[in-house]
Amino acid sequence: MLKSRWTKAVVFLLCLAPFAHLAAVLFACLEQPDMSSPVWRILVPALPPNPLDFFTHLTGDWTLRFLVITLAITPLRKLLGLPDLIRFRRPLGLFAFFYGCLHLLTYLWFDKLFDFHEIWKDVARRRFITIGFAALVLMIPLALTSTKGWIRRLGGKRWQLLHRLIYVTALAGVVHYYWLVKSDIRLPALYAALVAALLLYRLAMSILRRTRQSSAVSKPTPVES
Amino acid sequence: MSIPKPAGLGQADVTPRPVYLNRRKFLAAAPAAFAATRALLAPPALAATRLNIAAKSPFSTNEPLTAADVATHYNNFYEFGTSKNEPARNAQNFRTNPWTLSVEGEVAKPRKFSLDEILKLAPLEERIYRHRCVEGWSIVVPWIGYSLSALLNLVQPTAKAKYVAFESYWDLKQMPLARPETAGIAFPYVEGLRLDEAMHPLALLSVGMYGESLPPQDGAPVRLVVPWKYGFKGAKSLVKIRLVGSQPPTTWNLANAHEYGFYSNVNPQVDHPRWSQAKEQRLPSFFKNHATQMFNGYADQVAGLYSGMDLRKNY
Ligand code: HEM
Numbered sequence: 001m002l003k004s005r006w007t008k009a010v011v012f013l014l015c016l017a018p019f020a021h022l023a024a025v026l027f028a029c030l031e032q033p034d035m036s037s038p039v040w041r042i043l044v045p046a047l048p049p050n051p052l053d054f055f056t057h058l059t060g061d062w063t064l065r066f067l068v069i070t071l072a073i074t075p076l077r078k079l080l081g082l083p084d085l086i087r088f089r090r091p092l093g094l095f096a097f098f099y100g101c102l103h104l105l106t107y108l109w110f111d112k113l114f115d116f117h118e119i120w121k122d123v124a125r126r127r128f129i130t131i132g133f134a135a136l137v138l139m140i141p142l143a144l145t146s147t148k149g150w151i152r153r154l155g156g157k158r159w160q161l162l163h164r165l166i167y168v169t170a171l172a173g174v175v176h177y178y179w180l181v182k183s184d185i186r187l188p189a190l191y192a193a194l195v196a197a198l199l200l201y202r203l204a205m206s207i208l209r210r211t212r213q214s215s216a217v218s219k220p221t222p223v224e225s
Numbered sequence: 226m227s228i229p230k231p232a233g234l235g236q237a238d239v240t241p242r243p244v245y246l247n248r249r250k251f252l253a254a255a256p257a258a259f260a261a262t263r264a265l266l267a268p269p270a271l272a273a274t275r276l277n278i279a280a281k282s283p284f285s286t287n288e289p290l291t292a293a294d295v296a297t298h299y300n301n302f303y304e305f306g307t308s309k310n311e312p313a314r315n316a317q318n319f320r321t322n323p324w325t326l327s328v329e330g331e332v333a334k335p336r337k338f339s340l341d342e343i344l345k346l347a348p349l350e351e352r353i354y355r356h357r358c359v360e361g362w363s364i365v366v367p368w369i370g371y372s373l374s375a376l377l378n379l380v381q382p383t384a385k386a387k388y389v390a391f392e393s394y395w396d397l398k399q400m401p402l403a404r405p406e407t408a409g410i411a412f413p414y415v416e417g418l419r420l421d422e423a424m425h426p427l428a429l430l431s432v433g434m435y436g437e438s439l440p441p442q443d444g445a446p447v448r449l450v451v452p453w454k455y456g457f458k459g460a461k462s463l464v465k466i467r468l469v470g471s472q473p474p475t476t477w478n479l480a481n482a483h484e485y486g487f488y489s490n491v492n493p494q495v496d497h498p499r500w501s502q503a504k505e506q507r508l509p510s511f512f513k514n515h516a517t518q519m520f521n522g523y524a525d526q527v528a529g530l531y532s533g534m535d536l537r538k539n540y
Binding site: 046047049050051087110111112121126128151182183184185 | 298299407409412499514
């Protein structure tokens with residue numbers, strides 16, 4: 001089932017659901033359709049009192065969620081014995097980037113009205129913005145080199161090394177979230193725990209691999225990211 | 226103390242009641258291409274009491290009112306949850322009757338007031354104030370109440386009284402989310418003003434908004450509104466007012482002194498460490514494009530309270 005083209009299409013559509021929600025709310029805010037119809041009641045049960053807040057949080061949350069899901073693919077393949085999950089890793093990572101770009105756009109447009117003087121001040125001075133910005137910038141090379149062609153061009157080893165930048169992005173995203181909450185740190189703490197678990201899994205695996213490799217020098221094992 | 230020119234507009238002049246109570250549609254201040262015209266849905270959940278307003282106030286602004294359900298569905302009231310959509314859901318069964326507000330400390334006549342006494346202590350006025358949150362958004366609210374000074378004069382502060390401390394209701398049975406471990410701030414919520422700030426006629430003891438008693442999520446049954454300061458200075462659901470000799474500890478200042486000062490006067494020139502305070506978002510607009518005014522536009526009335534003070538230091 002994981003191999004089917006249909007599964008991939010369904011996953012793709014699911015990944016677009018937050019965007020559809022965002023688009024529906026945006027449309028409802030701007031066009032005020034007759035919202036008494038049942039369709040609207042389900043899509044947009046209530047208009048957000050603060051649209052900037054709503055869009056920033058929706059896009060920020062999904063950027064971080066997609067990063068966590070992307071990072072979970074490798075352990076899940078092993079733990080569930082489902083190697084075909086690898087097919088979803090690239091689209092999931094790209095969706096993290098997609099929502100990250102929408103998050104940035106919300107900030108640039110609604111929060112700052114493209115006042116680049118103010119934006120620069122924010123990026124330079126406010127550490128939660130600085131680190132969020134860094135997290136997104138680090139995703140750019142990963143998005144650009146996510147194709148099969150680039151894997152070939154870079155070579156598997158080097159490509160994998162480059163794509164470890166996602167660890168830094170995820171960590172930076174968590175710190176960004178921790179720095180921006182006012183006092184209730186439960187959600188950033190939850191994401192911190194998830195990201196820590198996913199990274200520690202990799203660390204443990206790499207140590208295991210190394211000890212196995214040194215004990216059986218002649219038997220090379222395939223590299224895992 | 227200077228009294229401003231009367232703006233002469235009451236809530237009824239600005240928004241006829243059916244418009245905001247039924248299918249509320251209004252135009253937000255936003256660039257034309259993005260003018261956020263909205264139709265808001267949710268009807269108020271709680272049966273509120275209509276209040277008899279004796280007078281409109283010369284302090285009122287004539288800016289367009291924020292729709293009632295924006296003001297009542299976007300609240301910072303951590304006792305009922307730390308997300309701004311939670312209080313409207315979680316506070317609906319909050320019991321506000323019977324209610325006692327105790328006024329004590331450095332006063333000649335300490336006294337406990339019942340809600341009924343509070344409602345009758347002075348003629349109820351409607352005051353349309355700008356309300357600016359430290360987070361960078363603002364609303365325009367038709368509050369109902371009277372100057373806090375009316376209550377303070379009744380208890381007669383002594384010469385030792387220099388500050389006023391305000392304490393909000395706290396009860397885990399009614400507010401199961403109000404735990405310091407999770408919310409990250411201490412309870413009960415406490416705020417404070419200098420005595421001369423508290424005696425300023427603009428400082429409002431509020432019992433209602435939009436023609437009715439306060440909804441629970443907005444601080445029922447009685448709260449403080451200090452329009453020239455960031456919103457968190459206006460403690461909600463007051464149970465105790467204490468006159469004291471020295472500056473009282475205040476909740477957000479205790480949680481993070483670097484970010485939330487005791488004064489917290491609205492000031493576009495002094496940034497919050499994590500964001501600029503130069504602009505604000507007039508809800509429900511999409512855009513943070515509304516210029517923030519010194520003392521939230523009340524400088525003519527209150528700037529005198531701070532003459533000679535470094536407002537950058539005393540943020
Ligand atoms: C491009 C640079 C970025 C900027 C300028 C930026 C800016 C912001 C701002 C202004 C907020 C709202 C703060 C508040 O409510 O006080 C926010 C929230 C958030 N951002 Fe970012 N951000 C950036 C990148 C990122 C990235 C890469 C991630 C994910 C890895 C992320 C995840 C979040 C999350 C989870 C929230 C909180 C959402 C919530 O409270 O529900 N941000 N960001």
